[in-house]
Amino acid sequence: MSSQNFDGDRGGGAGQLGPGSVRDVPPPPGEQIPLPEGLDYDKLPEAVREELEGSDPEVIDIRSGAAGSGVNRCPKCGASETKPLSSGELMCMFCRHKWTTERVEEKYGLGEGIDKLVGIVRGAGAADIEDAGDSAHIVTFKCIGCGAEVAINTENSMSARCHWCRHVLSVNEQIANGAVPDAVLPFRISKEDAIRRIRQFAGRRSFFALKAFKKEFTPENVLGVFLPYMIVDANAAAEVQGEGEIETASYTEGEGNNKTTYYDADVYAVERKVKFLVDDLPIEASSQRSNFDRKANTNNIINTILPFDTENAVAWDASYLAGYSSEKRDLNIDGMMPVLEDQLLSIARSEVLHTLREYDRGVRWDREHLDLKGSRWVAMYLPVWLYSYHQKKGRERGLLHYIAVNGRTGETMGSIPIQTWKLLLAALTLGTVLEGAAIWLIAMFGG
């Protein structure tokens, strides 16, 4: 089984490069990459030329200072067993010492300089994911306590205990499978609080809830999950063009049943331009979670509990994941760029709305343009309490309903499966009562 080894010796082993070898060090920005003989830069298609001439994204190296050896130690006693607290601190399980990791926002100036962003700036944890097959998620550590080899399956865990000396080993360094983000936002809402919120949310909707859901409802099974997101800052400008109408007159013609109201309006060509900066826009970095097909899943529920107080995120430290599960990022910046552009255009449309008040007959936008000058991408794990219920639908796959609690703010949203016949019956009963009242009114006053 192939795996990535983090035993401290990265082995340089450059050796001699052949003519087609990958260069260890990319050329500095602006330097032309030498082309094979017979190929001329000027004759290449423009898109290929731009790709070759473009500089690599600027990378922010966000590290917590956690040991590359895989053992996170208490700064006071050196023990490797730690526990995250709801206060955002880590606590040593031996000497009870508590400490916090530095907030990345201040340490790396992530909230600043958005107006000066040009091109793509990304954290080391937002690098492209290398597809190296199923074994890419296995990371092997050499335990510094006893020298034993310990494997961690990063698909579902970021730490493991050495089976010989009981040291806790954690994945601290960036690996190219998307499992290690730049930063993590610790849980603040406790499990008991989350259970209370889920119970209250479902309780308010229990009358029309599916009978099986009510019977099997056990919010104690809620799971604390760290979900992968990209937190994006953007420096953008947008333009929108369309037509707007202002009413100049309205008049009614005809009599009796043939009355018709007509409107006169002046038509204007409307154009708006706006430059704006966006701070900490969260975008789903998992292809599964970013699929919002509402007939097939309820991922919109998890999307709704955004945003998080991402300014309180700390540099990646696997110790914060102890006792929780996590999902890996599987989307790269290129794949998420259309989502960012889409959201920036929506923001631009929202920002220009207040300038359209005089168009009392409304505005129809026909064309829009986005100029994304720069963006900064930081990969982050965000904390979510997730309760799920699988609704079976005959031979079909069924539907997975979520009730999600924001692990920081406590905002709760959910999808409760419905007892359809019960809701239909209630609607028909109400309709019958209303219809009966209408008929009574007509009989009393209409005759």
Next chain:
Amino acid sequence: MSGEEQDWIYMLLAAGPTGAALFYWYMYRFCRNTDKSHGFERETAIDAEEVECTDYKIGENNRTRQRSIRGENSKSFRDRVQRY
């Protein structure tokens, strides 16, 4: 019976089916929340410069029976139109 009175009768008769449909639609959304999503347009920190406006009259739309412009989408921020 006058035309206006007949209109009122039709509207009252429509109350039953309309009420039933509205109740079903409201309760379905209340339980399933299929319409909910992150309101990033208002929940994200945005620092926008003053909007640059260019408006000029291009014509008139007279004797129209429509109450608003055809295709009004100024508040449908997430409906995409042609990119240029």
